[in-house]
Amino acid sequence: xxxxxTYTPSNAFxxxxxxxxxxxxxxxxxxxxxxxxxxxxxxxxxxxxxxxLLTQIVTGIILVMHYTPHVDLAFNSVEHIMRDVNYxxxxxxxxxxxxxxxxxAVYIHMFRGLYYGSYKAPREVLWILGxxxxxxxxxxxxxxxxxxxxxxxxxxxxxxxxxxxxIPLVGDAIREWLxxxxxxxxxxxxxxxxLHYLIPFIILGVVVLHIWALHVPGNxxxxxxxxxxxxDTVSFHPYMTVKDALGLTVFLLLFAYFVFYxxxxxxxxxxxxxxxxxxxxxHIVPEWYLLPFYxxxxxxxxDIGPIDSKLGGVIAMFGSIAILFVxxxxxxxxxxxxxxxxxxxxxxxxxxxxxLGLGWAGGQxxxxxxxxxxxxxxxxxxxxEADAAIAEAVSQTDATADMFKKHDVIEDGxxxxxxxxxxxxxxxxxxxxxxxxLYFAYFLILxxxxxLIEKTKPLPESISKAVLAEKDA
Amino acid sequence: MAHIDTDEPTRRDFLYVATGAFAAVxxxxxxxxxxxxxxxxxxxxxxxxxxxxxxxxxxxxxxxVQWRGKPVFxxxxxxxxxxxxxxxxxxxLPDPIARNDNLSxxxxxxxxxxxxxxxxxxxxxxxxxxxxxxVPKGQKxxxxxxDFGGWFCPCHGSxxxxxxRIRKGPAPQNLEVPVYSFLSDDRIKxx
Numbered sequence: 001x002x003x004x005x006t007y008t009p010s011n012a013f014x015x016x017x018x019x020x021x022x023x024x025x026x027x028x029x030x031x032x033x034x035x036x037x038x039x040x041x042x043x044x045x046x047x048x049x050x051x052x053l054l055t056q057i058v059t060g061i062i063l064v065m066h067y068t069p070h071v072d073l074a075f076n077s078v079e080h081i082m083r084d085v086n087y088x089x090x091x092x093x094x095x096x097x098x099x100x101x102x103x104x105a106v107y108i109h110m111f112r113g114l115y116y117g118s119y120k121a122p123r124e125v126l127w128i129l130g131x132x133x134x135x136x137x138x139x140x141x142x143x144x145x146x147x148x149x150x151x152x153x154x155x156x157x158x159x160x161x162x163x164x165x166x167i168p169l170v171g172d173a174i175r176e177w178l179x180x181x182x183x184x185x186x187x188x189x190x191x192x193x194x195l196h197y198l199i200p201f202i203i204l205g206v207v208v209l210h211i212w213a214l215h216v217p218g219n220x221x222x223x224x225x226x227x228x229x230x231x232d233t234v235s236f237h238p239y240m241t242v243k244d245a246l247g248l249t250v251f252l253l254l255f256a257y258f259v260f261y262x263x264x265x266x267x268x269x270x271x272x273x274x275x276x277x278x279x280x281x282x283h284i285v286p287e288w289y290l291l292p293f294y295x296x297x298x299x300x301x302x303d304i305g306p307i308d309s310k311l312g313g314v315i316a317m318f319g320s321i322a323i324l325f326v327x328x329x330x331x332x333x334x335x336x337x338x339x340x341x342x343x344x345x346x347x348x349x350x351x352x353x354x355x356l357g358l359g360w361a362g363g364q365x366x367x368x369x370x371x372x373x374x375x376x377x378x379x380x381x382x383x384x385e386a387d388a389a390i391a392e393a394v395s396q397t398d399a400t401a402d403m404f405k406k407h408d409v410i411e412d413g414x415x416x417x418x419x420x421x422x423x424x425x426x427x428x429x430x431x432x433x434x435x436x437x438l439y440f441a442y443f444l445i446l447x448x449x450x451x452l453i454e455k456t457k458p459l460p461e462s463i464s465k466a467v468l469a470e471k472d473a
Numbered sequence: 474m475a476h477i478d479t480d481e482p483t484r485r486d487f488l489y490v491a492t493g494a495f496a497a498v499x500x501x502x503x504x505x506x507x508x509x510x511x512x513x514x515x516x517x518x519x520x521x522x523x524x525x526x527x528x529x530x531x532x533x534x535x536x537x538v539q540w541r542g543k544p545v546f547x548x549x550x551x552x553x554x555x556x557x558x559x560x561x562x563x564x565x566l567p568d569p570i571a572r573n574d575n576l577s578x579x580x581x582x583x584x585x586x587x588x589x590x591x592x593x594x595x596x597x598x599x600x601x602x603x604x605x606x607x608v609p610k611g612q613k614x615x616x617x618x619x620d621f622g623g624w625f626c627p628c629h630g631s632x633x634x635x636x637x638r639i640r641k642g643p644a645p646q647n648l649e650v651p652v653y654s655f656l657s658d659d660r661i662k663x664x
Binding site: 155165176180185277282283298308310 | 513539543600604606607608609626627628629630
């Protein structure tokens with residue numbers, strides 16, 4: 001339902017302005033814009049995200065006044081912001097935690113869209129613009145994390161730029177082009193700084209398109225049925241502005257908790273060590289909001305035909321985001337809201353669990369074992385006897401030496417060495433692979449199939465009738 | 474605008490296409506400097522070679538030097554390490570190619586093709602894991618050296634042997650041997 005602009009200028013000045021630039025009419029439309037009357041609090045995240053973007057831009061512009069993008073000075077200039085600049089600690093903590101809050105809000109916003117089918121006709125372009133914003137956010141966040149020039153900055157940048165080296169033929173040339181040298185160095189830092197400053201303004205531009213694409217078909221709503229007449233809607237102001245303000249206030253409580261009480265819990269301690277190109281930290285992890293994709297990247301540990309495992313991981317990782325672009329056409333169900341799709345609803349929550357599981361797996365070492373299938377072959381009096389038993393087992397069966405593990409045990413006060421044969425170990429890499437397959441299966445198999453086989457519940461006649469029926473009951 | 478029905482392309486059609494093509498080529502030529510400025514610049518290329526003094530390295534010791542912003546491992550290997558590397562059949566290696574920039578073509582990854590020519594105790598390699606660019610452990614006393622006694626990358630668990638060849642883990646290639654030459658018995662030039 002497209003909303004007509006009904007603004008009439010009330011005085012000579014606004015009449016004069018309206019004939020030259022109808023900006024008052026646009027402002028009037030934004031306030032009077034009809035929204036479905038049944039929107040719940042999951043719909044307040046659009047406003048929260050706008051707040052997050054503006055916060056990042058304002059705090060970022062201020063940080064640039066004190067920051068120096070040079071490998072010799074960057075780390076110290078960040079410490080200078082933290083220690084010397086008036087309220088520098090506050091502005092930097094708001095910016096650093098603001099990135100996490102931004103992603104938290106965008107994930108809730110996206111899962112809201114998935115649950116209520118907001119990506120379906122006629123809102124495909126709205127959804128695609130959202131995915132573009134999300135991609136730009138990831139690029140901005142990644143480059144921003146490099147700027148403090150700590151160990152995680154440097155090695156995160158190294159690992160991610162090395163991904164492009166997996167591209168056949170031109171991989172090495174692209175990598176050197178990105179670096180501006182033969183490794184991550186000063187040219188890399190300076191270009192990342194330039195782009196990190198630029199991208200938020202591109203995001204702002206795409207946000208304008210995103211809101212435009214929202215205002216043409218209008219909001220989706222928890223029932224997923226289209227608005228039929230004025231009975232179904234309320235004016236954006238004051239109804240939604242007030243609702244958004246409350247949502248934002250609660251969100252700010254969480255934001256303030258992180259900024260004031262736990263400002264470093266979402267970061268990595270190693271980033272307070274200055275970057276050292278000769279020393280890799282023992283465990284490189286990206287920020288929490290990129291962990292699911294990191295898990296997908298590492299899940300492919302085997303070659304697929306001519307594609308080696310490294311390129312396979314890169315393709316899977318980019319594919320996991322690219323698939324979101326075609327989501328509107330993968331979901332074959334005409335019914336939008338999960339409220340009327342009992343099967344879809346259950347699978348949706350499973351999908352959320354899969355995404356959280358990938359996030360957990362991305363933060364763990366890939367060889368960490370989750371469970372094993374093993375058998376204790378015996379307990380021996382000394383390590384020497386245990387080694388002999390292993391050697392004997394290797395020579396008599398087809399087991400290999402690295403399948404055996406020794407543990408010290410004390411039974412009834414007597415020391416012994418227990419030998420265990422590990423037949424199968426399910427580690428984080430295997431879990432990541434299972435979850436990656438489930439992630440893709442949700443989009444490529446489940447959504448196309450569900451629309452064809454699922455028996456949906458009857459849809460209400462209109463939003464206003466459903467709201468009134470709920471009130472009566 | 475006059476419309477002339479003819480199968481033959483007119484003079485105007487030709488000028489239209491030619492102008493468009495000229496603008497496209499000109500546009501591409503104008504964009505190229507904006508792209509090429511990101512490639513390694515003259516100052517980065519100027520740092521392309523360094524000299525390293527080897528006189529203080531005893532048998533069994535390693536040093537790490539920085540070349541083009543990257544760590545380079547120089548190890549003076551023990552006889553046992555050399556023997557161990559020689560005893561591995563090349564065809565059983567995950568990457569059977571030497572990856573030695575001093576040798577032309579895809580020569581096999583024998584120990585002789587990996588170590589310094591005529592000085593088999595010296596091994597010079599770029600200390601960057603061929604998986605995703607971490608620096609493998611194994612240079613310092615007490616570092617984990619992996620299952621094959623060479624280097625071990627802690628990021629994603631790649632094991633390299635005493636000739637810097639990948640033996641186990643996700644890395645696709647052997648550690649790269651950079652272009653280098655001996656200036657004298659205890660001095661090398663890398664790059």
